[in-house]
Amino acid sequence: MNNGSASDEPNGPREEVVLRLPPGQAREREAIERALRKQVDDPGEWVVLRRSLDARRHPATVELRVGLGLSTVPKVRGAWRPVEDAPEVIVVGAGPAGLFCALRLIEFGLKPVVIERGKPVRERRRDLVALIREGRVDPESNYCFGEGGAGTYSDGKLYTRAKKRGDWHKALGWFVEHGADPDILVDTHPHIGTNKLPGIIEAMRHRIESCGGEVRFGVRVDGVLRAREGQVTGVRTSDGEVSGQAVVLATGHGARDVFQWMAEADLAIERKPFALGVRIEHPQTWVDRRQYRLAGEEAAASRDLPPAAYSLVTQVEGGGVFSFCMCPGGVIAPCATEDGEIVTNGWSPSKRNNAWANSGIVTTIEAEDLDAAGHDGPLGGVAFQRAVEQACHQAGGGGQVAPAQRLTDFVRRRVSKDLPNCSYLAGLKSVDLTKVLPGFVVDRLIAGILDFERKMPGYLHEEAVVVAPESRTSSPVRMVRDPKACTMPGADGLYPCGEGAGYAGGILSAAMDGMRVAAALAQAVNGEDGAAAAAE
Ligand SMILES: Cc1cc2nc3c(=O)[nH]c(=O)nc-3n(C[C@H](O)[C@H](O)[C@H](O)COP(=O)(O)OP(=O)(O)OC[C@H]3O[C@@H](n4cnc5c(N)ncnc54)[C@H](O)[C@@H]3O)c2cc1C
Numbered sequence: 001m002n003n004g005s006a007s008d009e010p011n012g013p014r015e016e017v018v019l020r021l022p023p024g025q026a027r028e029r030e031a032i033e034r035a036l037r038k039q040v041d042d043p044g045e046w047v048v049l050r051r052s053l054d055a056r057r058h059p060a061t062v063e064l065r066v067g068l069g070l071s072t073v074p075k076v077r078g079a080w081r082p083v084e085d086a087p088e089v090i091v092v093g094a095g096p097a098g099l100f101c102a103l104r105l106i107e108f109g110l111k112p113v114v115i116e117r118g119k120p121v122r123e124r125r126r127d128l129v130a131l132i133r134e135g136r137v138d139p140e141s142n143y144c145f146g147e148g149g150a151g152t153y154s155d156g157k158l159y160t161r162a163k164k165r166g167d168w169h170k171a172l173g174w175f176v177e178h179g180a181d182p183d184i185l186v187d188t189h190p191h192i193g194t195n196k197l198p199g200i201i202e203a204m205r206h207r208i209e210s211c212g213g214e215v216r217f218g219v220r221v222d223g224v225l226r227a228r229e230g231q232v233t234g235v236r237t238s239d240g241e242v243s244g245q246a247v248v249l250a251t252g253h254g255a256r257d258v259f260q261w262m263a264e265a266d267l268a269i270e271r272k273p274f275a276l277g278v279r280i281e282h283p284q285t286w287v288d289r290r291q292y293r294l295a296g297e298e299a300a301a302s303r304d305l306p307p308a309a310y311s312l313v314t315q316v317e318g319g320g321v322f323s324f325c326m327c328p329g330g331v332i333a334p335c336a337t338e339d340g341e342i343v344t345n346g347w348s349p350s351k352r353n354n355a356w357a358n359s360g361i362v363t364t365i366e367a368e369d370l371d372a373a374g375h376d377g378p379l380g381g382v383a384f385q386r387a388v389e390q391a392c393h394q395a396g397g398g399g400q401v402a403p404a405q406r407l408t409d410f411v412r413r414r415v416s417k418d419l420p421n422c423s424y425l426a427g428l429k430s431v432d433l434t435k436v437l438p439g440f441v442v443d444r445l446i447a448g449i450l451d452f453e454r455k456m457p458g459y460l461h462e463e464a465v466v467v468a469p470e471s472r473t474s475s476p477v478r479m480v481r482d483p484k485a486c487t488m489p490g491a492d493g494l495y496p497c498g499e500g501a502g503y504a505g506g507i508l509s510a511a512m513d514g515m516r517v518a519a520a521l522a523q524a525v526n527g528e529d530g531a532a533a534a535a536e
Contacts, residue, residue, distance in 0.1 A: 013047075013068055013069050014069030015040075015068045015069070018065055021062050040068065045069060046068050053306070058292075073185045076172075077174075078103060078106070081106065084111065086110050086212075087111065089111065090113050091115070092114075092247065092248065095151055095250060097498025098250035099204050101515065103174060103207065104518035105522065108518060113216070115237060116146070118141045123141075135398065135400040140218070145254065153198075154345075157190070157191050158172060159190060171515065174511075180200055191352075194347045222257075223261050224236070224267075224491070224494060231491075231492045231493050249494065250498040253500045255337075256386070263378055271377070271477065274365055276362055277360060277361050278433070278466045279332050282463070283355065283357070284308075284329055285299065290456060314452065314455070316447035321363045322448075327357070329353050331347055332358050344424070354423060355421075365441075365476075381476025381477060385476055388469050392437075396429050401427040402468065407464035410449070413434040413442075413446075414432065420465050421463075422465050475502045481496045481503075486521065501513075
């Protein structure tokens, strides 16, 4: 049984050459060829293997790693096979973790039955429009729930610091196989964009279905079915019971009802640290000028530079403060999963051509912070998040109106007389956020922001606005699982997976975890065959 993935060019490059070019030439074949010929007499066939912007030097340059003797970037394609009559595995959740798990199960010859509470990606879009215009949250269809999960209407940044945890190259390859720009295989900070993600997600669903797998929408899983000895044999859903060989739980960290029924069923879950804070939005032109050291009114585009990002981190009394999920040229989005709460996050289109740059600015919430706030037990972090989200809803005054403050006023702890223009379309209300957010969070954020001003002068920009809260950075709960077998102790056949289970943080790492869980599961179901494949 061949469980590997196909590659266009199994052999590597004959030789690699490093070039530095001005940004405007870094994607032009002729300019690259000219630069290459200065270093190599007869380059022959070549391809760019890596492209990274170096903005630390002035002027910024692009470093290219060019592979000689190759005609295309080696592409990884899945070894898809018919699985209609194969043993069925239930995958709960069609986010990146669930989808990549389902695809990898197909490579292993198992039939995925994906159960998703939300709607297909195109129908889901209508609910997002209502969410923004009317402030109504559909608890089954929102920025977090629906086909593609929280990743669908996200920024689509596809980088991870957790590359050792799985086959990131294969994951990126599958994005390309389903419609993403092949540049993501080459760029050091690959980014797809909200406008392009839905088509890619849809193509993945079609792949699963064309191989004989199933994807069921509008069905919520409300519990697991267990045999007397604890073995998980299926799920209880809003549409009846479904049984399978195994159950993968890839429900994301927005599904608080899942954590609740797991706790009630004595399944092994525990509290884990996470981060919480605010979204801060600056004019993109200011970020560009600061990061690229542009003169006067000069625009990044005039130098062929992409909208700039920043990454800031500092240690203050009580904990760390850091920027998170920055969206250059992006939009702040209302990401609540229930009425009565405010949650913000950010996304950006593929061109990143909005006028603002937003980033989460958050502090780590450790066990001792939760203890001090009186939130113990496995669901202590969830209770803390919820309290903050509800307080922000109350401060906003209703719907999805978010409480906000000028950054300069936030650090001075005073209400803003007015608010600058902002990308958050569901509405803002000017309040003193320092009285809404927990005191220790405010103290750390202010100390952190003052340090950011030292590191990045001008950060305390008069037009910068703080919108609260950024509360769903990662899961506040870990679903316990065996490090190798990936099953939950005491619940054989149950495979916690992805961000909600506490094993990923972001699209790519969630996708990689889905693939990893599929390999472990195949090993258990397929025996020796699966074992060989999982060891790849
Ligand atoms: C606006 C926004 C922007 C983001 N930008 C980026 C970015 O640029 N880069 C990045 O790496 N990450 C980004 N993220 C985070 C990223 O989307 C998540 O890390 C990733 O989607 C987690 O994948 P997952 O599959 O583990 O969970 P999810 O994507 O949360 O998917 C879980 C799925 O399970 C379904 N589900 C939940 N409960 C049930 C149930 N009981 N029954 C059936 N189905 C259920 C949900 O509907 C959902 O579709 C962003 C998130 C948001 C909200």
